[in-house]
């Protein structure tokens with residue numbers, strides 16, 4: 001039976017590794033990401049008779065090119081295309097944490113938002129309305145406490161259903177200023193023509209507008225098919 005590939009993303013200190021360790025136990029191994037001195041933890045768990053390979057991505061505040069950690073997390077979501085990306089949030093710092101969730105939701109529609117540290121939130125009198133949040137975000141939201149092992153079954157059921165393609169999502173998309181939206185609208189078709197559906201066109205267009213050179217290099221490297229035709233997008237050449 002084939003395995004399912006799942007990624008754990010989130011800000012630092014949101015309990016990703018606690019969740020990862022709880023799910024995988026001893027079925028995990030660590031090493032470095034290729035070409036980086038960033039720790040890679042990968043493991044497996046079973047749920048309802050299926051095997052899931054889960055990757056504990058480095059904790060980051062964004063997915064641009066500010067650090068090796070961010071590049072690793074970004075490249076995994078973009079190039080390895082996991083069947084589900086679980087974004088782990090700290091229930092006691094939702095506003096800050098949602099920022100990364102929105103960034104992931106610009107890159108993929110296969111997102112489950114996992115609100116962790118619910119035990120801590122309860123102590124502080126913080127209430128998280130997961131139904132409302134799921135409605136607004138357009139992706140499933142599951143509340144857990146990784147430390148107390150509550151909500152895990154619901155999380156794994158949701159991951160299972162999403163991997164099976166049974167949960168249609170409509171991730172909330174940030175709308176930028178008119179200026180930027182016009183530029184995105186001009187670039188997006190070119191990106192789509194060049195890459196098809198291989199990468200999220202709107203997100204790539206945004207990176208091109210950012211002038212994110214490090215990302216463009218990663219994209220060029222990843223997209224290393226035999227060069228038959230050179231195409232210029234925003235001054236950067238790609239083979240087609």
Ligand SMILES: Nc1nc2c(ncn2[C@@H]2O[C@H](COP(=O)(O)OP(=O)(O)OP(=O)(O)O)[C@@H](O)[C@H]2O)c(=O)[nH]1
Pocket residue numbers: 010011012013014015016017018019058059060116117118119120144145146147148
């Ligand atoms: N109260 C409470 N604490 C938790 C929970 N989950 C994790 N923690 C604690 O939060 C701290 C950070 O947990 P980690 O699992 O290391 O967080 P992380 O997201 O892997 O952090 P980075 O690897 O730095 O990104 C640890 O002290 C955990 O014990 C939870 O559900 N409730």
Ligand SMILES: [Mg+2]
Pocket residue numbers: 016017018056059
């Ligand atoms: Mg960790």
